[in-house]
Amino acid sequence: MCSHEQRPQGADMTSGVGQTSHRCHAGSSALSDVKAETRAALAAMCRPRRLGAGQTAIHEGETSDYVGCVLSGILRLQKTLADGRQHIVGLLFEGDMFGRVFDGASDFSVEAATDAEVCAFPRRRFEELLSHAPDLDRALLMNILTELDRARDWMVLLSNRKISSRLAGFLVLLCSRFASVDRLVELRPDGFEIRVPISRTDLAHLLGTRTESISRAFHWLEDEGDIEILGPDRVLVRDVSALASRTGDGETDAIASLKAVLASRRQASG
Amino acid sequence: MCSHEQRPQGADMTSGVGQTSHRCHAGSSALSDVKAETRAALAAMCRPRRLGAGQTAIHEGETSDYVGCVLSGILRLQKTLADGRQHIVGLLFEGDMFGRVFDGASDFSVEAATDAEVCAFPRRRFEELLSHAPDLDRALLMNILTELDRARDWMVLLSNRKISSRLAGFLVLLCSRFASVDRLVELRPDGFEIRVPISRTDLAHLLGTRTESISRAFHWLEDEGDIEILGPDRVLVRDVSALASRTGDGETDAIASLKAVLASRRQASG
DNA sequence: CGATTTCGTTGACAGCTGTCAATGATCCCT
DNA sequence: AGGGATCATTGACAGCTGTCAACGAAATCG
The missing domain is CATH 1.10.10.10 (Winged helix-like DNA-binding domain superfamily/Winged helix DNA-binding domain)
Structure with missing residues (x-):
């Protein structure tokens, strides 16, 4: 369900969810440490989305309705200045998360740098799950700490x-x-x-x-x-x-x- | 207890803790949203520390034993490169937090740019409190998200x-x-x-x-x-x-x- | 009060990047 | 295969910064 790719005919919802869960946490995903139970809950609320190169996932200054996770391809996190210059503040690879929880709009837009597939979690439901799943909360915290370190390394x-x-x-x-x-x-x-x-x-x-x-x-x-x-x-x-x-x-x-x-x-x- | 400053003679522990709590969350502190109960627990574990200009709070690459909060003065978050160059990736003002929770060493050192006072929370006890105080956990998450946004704005x-x-x-x-x-x-x-x-x-x-x-x-x-x-x-x-x-x-x-x-x-x- | 050290400022010059312009290469579509 | 569009490359020149060096101001210390 998390991908628009063809699946073998006859695959039922259960196997679909299992596949989603697998794909959302493949490789060095930020969510690879959460419990199976939490993963299942995530897989259930996952909305797949395919983005063409150049397409925008989240617009600058807009409060996004979902939190996302990259399945394939590369997204760029960028800002367009008033004078027209553009600056990319980070790239998102397979397994990276994007979008903000709890508080308001992000000052940066998220766009596909290549053709990409993302997994979209409705923000409200994701936040709801966060409150009840400490393991997910912990994983998210660690993920953001990693992002912060990466941002600072990038500055250097x-x-x-x-x-x-x-x-x-x-x-x-x-x-x-x-x-x-x-x-x-x-x-x-x-x-x-x-x-x-x-x-x-x-x-x-x-x-x-x-x-x-x-x-x-x-x-x-x-x-x-x-x-x-x-x-x-x-x-x-x-x-x-x-x-x-x-x-x-x-x-x-x-x-x-x-x-x-x-x-x-x-x-x-x- | 959170400050080495002179207090009126005769102030008992209770008023001391109250003062600590007040000072740790003065202004636009990252912890201003937590419940009074959590604040009291924080105040109880707070270790005050005074830093002279140029003094190092956390050394680069070292796993710090505590998480800190700036009470006064300004700290700098910086990295020294192999070729001797130094680069500052951020400044910490009154109310800002620093140090990492749960995972390992930070790649950056934290030093006092001016004379400063900080509030130091033993890392283990802070993490323990985090697990039992969702409000603190939430506040920390928001704080780190803010830091991430600031880092990216700084990149721009x-x-x-x-x-x-x-x-x-x-x-x-x-x-x-x-x-x-x-x-x-x-x-x-x-x-x-x-x-x-x-x-x-x-x-x-x-x-x-x-x-x-x-x-x-x-x-x-x-x-x-x-x-x-x-x-x-x-x-x-x-x-x-x-x-x-x-x-x-x-x-x-x-x-x-x-x-x-x-x-x-x-x-x-x- | 004077000496020393540190810090901030200013000048001259070389080096690197931004800009503009033009060319070459590749891809895509018909 | 041809034509157009996009992308990568190269050259020339101006502008800004890094570097080195010298100077002035302010704080510190005896």
Whole structure:
């Protein structure tokens, strides 16, 4: 029920709900820690929705009637300034939640950066469930704390003046998020290949610059030997450590664990 | 108990706790909505602490043993990069909370930007109380949501390339936070005076630049007629709207309500 | 009161980015 | 396959900031 995708004919509601529950909490979802009972309640109130690239899920300044969870694709959290400039303050990947509970309108709009599927929970019913399910309440709190940390890490990244440093940081972040999912990172003898899932324009709005500078930063990193540009959305990462060092934050624990994950995957695949 | 300040002789524990409770929730505190009963429990576990300017409350990467609430002064939330650069991701004012509940270490350190007093709640006992006091849990959730919004608004502010635009945004933000507190904003015939509560160095780290650029930005805004520099930490704001328009976000609701507050205060004082 | 240190300010110059303009590449639709 | 639209890239130039250096002001300490 949580997805508009075709299901085998004859699937009854129960199996439908089970599938929803599974999909809503796949991977590193914010809701993966809640009890089965709570998950069932969530699945029951879940309204599936498919968004085309560019479509708006929540309008800026509007009080949304639902809370959402990303099933597939990428959403962007953004603000349009009075002078027409746009700025993206965050990306939402599979398993991320969005929308606000209890209080009013969000100052940011949520739009699909790619074709996407989301799971929509009616806000009132979600809040009702929150009051009776401490595990969900706890999970939501942890989720928001994580978001807050990510936002602050992102600020530090944006404090880099050179655009190539910001781009390097973004690529490292992409690697960290994608490393554990097979289909998103392809190992190669001379590094590993990732997909840059958003357009140059979105990348520019995300990194606080323009597409021209994004282009220059990509090719500068290629000249330095850190990456190789395989296509507009395909990048071969040759040296993660080098990329990380360009952000000024050097070899962190996150980088170390990323390299460990990739090494173990490389070993597993021969 | 929550403050080291002198109390009238003979005050017993009860009045002490009452005072603590009062001080911890003064102004627009994050905890102002919790029940009296919960407030009493908080007051009972409160450990007062006084911090000198520059002193560290929570070290980067360290799991803190307590959750804190600012009583007076200003704390900065910051990160030191491997290359030595420092970046401030947020300021904590009176009534703001800091420290993490439930999960591990914070990647940011919390330091006193000015002399400050904080209220420290032992983390375990605070978490225990959270589980039994839904009102506190709710208040904390709302508080963190507010912090998340502030962080994202701050990101938008930092997307301004001109330092003078960022500084203008910061001054407007200061006005918004201080407007309702008499001692922090002094009305004058040609505008209103505010105190810039942190040094040029901190301002530079906060706005992602250097002290020289901060200085230039201040004097540029003065040349434009938006402000007048009365002293290193005293600024006369002549035209809030002009300042706001320089951030690219124009005349928002926040600006309108700020002007309304100042107008009513001006009327009240004659 | 004077010396020292810290802080804020100002100037000169190099480096990077924003802007404008033009070109090349790719995708989509017919 | 052709044509149009969108996207990515590259070049030239101006503007702003970072850096280095020097100066002035204010606070601190003896």
